[in-house]
Amino acid sequence: MDAKAGVRAGWEWLKGPEPWSGRAFAGDLTIAAVLALLGLGVDELSNSSGQKMVLGVLAIVALMLLRRRLPAATLVLGAAASAFLPGVFLVTVVLGWSAGRRIVGVGRALTAFVLAFLAEVGLGLYDQWSQTRPLLIVVFSTLLFLAATVMPGLASRYWYQRRTLLSALQERNDQLLRERTMVAGQARLRERQRIAQDMHDSLGHQLALISVHTGALEVDPALTDRQREAVGVLRQASVAAMHELREVVGILRDGVEAPPVVEEAQPAARGVAGIAGIVEAARAAGTDVRLGTAGRPRPLVAACDHAAYRIVQEALTNAYKHAPGAAITVELRYEDDSLVVEIANGPAAAPGPGEVISGGQGLTGLRERARLVGGMVHAGATEGGGFRVAGVLPYGTEPAGVAEEDVADDFGQRSQARASVRRTAPPMDWAAVDRELAVPVRSRTGGVAMGCGIAVAAVVLLIIVLGAGMTLLLGSVNKAMISKEEYDSVSVGDSEKSVRDRLPDGDSVLTTGLDRKGPPRPEGTDCLALLSTEDSSTLTNDSVFRFCFRGGKLVDKQAYEVKQ
Template structure:
């Protein structure tokens, strides 16, 4: 008996599971929706039983109307056309189904697939509703009156809500389609702009490579030949060597900049070089705090008086901030070469508890700058933006005594990148 009972319970459970799989469309019945449908079914059951009770119904009729209203409410989404026709036929005969007819009409406008099928379902429901209204004893003179009343009732409680819901659904679907198309157009536009920007960057990179690369190569070749000229003094050979090293370094940096413009990815730079080293095994300058000493040595070799001072306990910076410190010193030294020739320069690297401070101060120039100084006018402005992007700040301006100071404050560790200015 126990095995038979288990098999019977298992069979009932399987049938219930199969019925639920048919009833609840996969992916559409969430917990919130299930709760709402059950609540609506309960409300319609109470309205149906209450309406029937007001009109004189009693006993099993009330229970049947309540159960029928709840059941038809639950399956109205799965079988919209069948429930519409059935409810339209029952409403004139059983007034308790009147509240349900309003909800079924509204729901059928959305869930009946296809305009032709929806039109056929509403026409059939209208015929059934009017026909059911004419069932029973009536006087011949009242036939048209009953038909007119049933028609108006059907139009107000069933057809009008169904058309309104169908229009609202189609409008919402159209808006969603337009929004998706607009988003797709924006994505395509972004891709087109990105491709155009990439092509322009590649063109600029090619122009830079063809023009500047050729000139820098000529400078490197001629300075290399001049360096071994026996007629030059030792001092002149040192200066020519500085020029040759600068041209070779410039070619390597130009190659990296061209790669950034072409591919949009910055090549890794040697931030882990030894403190006294000025270049890695490929000949590229160490592009970080480790390379600042090389910049100072190169300036000294060229005859400029540059002092370097370090203070505080050394700590590591984020790669972008480390590179920004190198660029601040490089641009500040270049600015001093141009506008304060012969003036002593001091480079101060301070490891403060919360930030790394780099300061370059040149004293009052003893000579006037050359008239043919080439300047783009964007170097110091670019330093401020570079420091801001790594979460720091950079200031450049006159110093006391007639000199000029460039100072930057950069964060330790991985600082969040700020958004670039438009």
């Protein structure tokens, strides 16, 4: 049990602060295997021993697995190991990329890269001090470090900071959208409460007066039975209006329907079941209304059921106003996937009593109500001069208003596409974001721009140095190589001056250290080593011509091959 706990603790430590799944672990091992294979090829070209090859493979695998947990340490260790193990040089590209992304803070990152540079250049200079010029080691090591370590680190840091900045901006934009929605909701709630108070104080008072006066009028003995019946209809209508007003006021105040109150007369159910009630009330008032039903009745969800009732109620009200005396047909058709509510009336039987008072918002409200439950409403004149209102309402669709997540944000994108990510993603750690960007919030764009400028400057500098190095290398070829014929034209015993006048001076990076390789030199001689223009026997060897002088004469010349 202790061993398992230790392994689990070691695994958690190795993963570091960021998630490291089994897939990511397999990917790191694959990259390590590829780099190790390429590193073996580099070791083979460098004629490294078997022990160095094994050490190089182990170093590559270890550095790849530890780079997530110890980005700065693995960068320095990898740079130091590349000075003695040529195959490890390839992994410094990955280590530079990882360190640039994972080291928090510009100061820490700069310190890590400087230490890695000093380790690579210093140890390389120590390892090859006796074989070549120190200045050449510093120049070429610097070029390699810039190209293989610094450039990946700058690119990784810029990419990661840009991604962090965009994520922070997106998260804060979402937060602002949520806060804006909350503020708008609070403003709507306050306005609804104000409207509810106004309706309760004004409209409620007027309806109460109507109910009282019609109740008193209904028992007046001077009225006929027909008049008393009409007054009773008015009283019932006023009482029903008071109940509905109370429910609307409760909804406006609290956002939920008010509980029913048992009083003298209850309003008809506000759903499909209540349509027959309002049709009967219209008939009692003297309007010719016919109700028809087709299909097998099916239950609707509450919002759709209430919408059907309101469509019939509003259509009948419009017919009373605009076509008094016209026959009205109300039809409910239960289709396979929706309920069709259709109200149609003919032309007015007689001119209206005067100007009709209308708010002009009834049909607009019906269309919006139907849209919120996933349906639709169509209204228009018929060929015979009448009017028709038809609504299509689904059976099982819940209200589908425009949610906050479906509002376009300032980036021109839909927040709904990010809703699932937002529900699963952890909250943004703003302190970590500020530490990563390492600049004030108002200057982050400038920090990213500065990083881009540094990267561009490093690329330009690298190109200039590489160009200068290639020019120097090509210019020194003529000073370092001779043909076999030139070698044969020189004889032992010739004066040193005549021989040096006929041969190049050998002042080239290509010939550095060649005079100390090969067969032993005669004692007390000064030797000149040049490369042959002809190919050597193997690709890993160079053909060398060496001329040794003593006392102003050529005393020895040798042709041999050395390993590169």
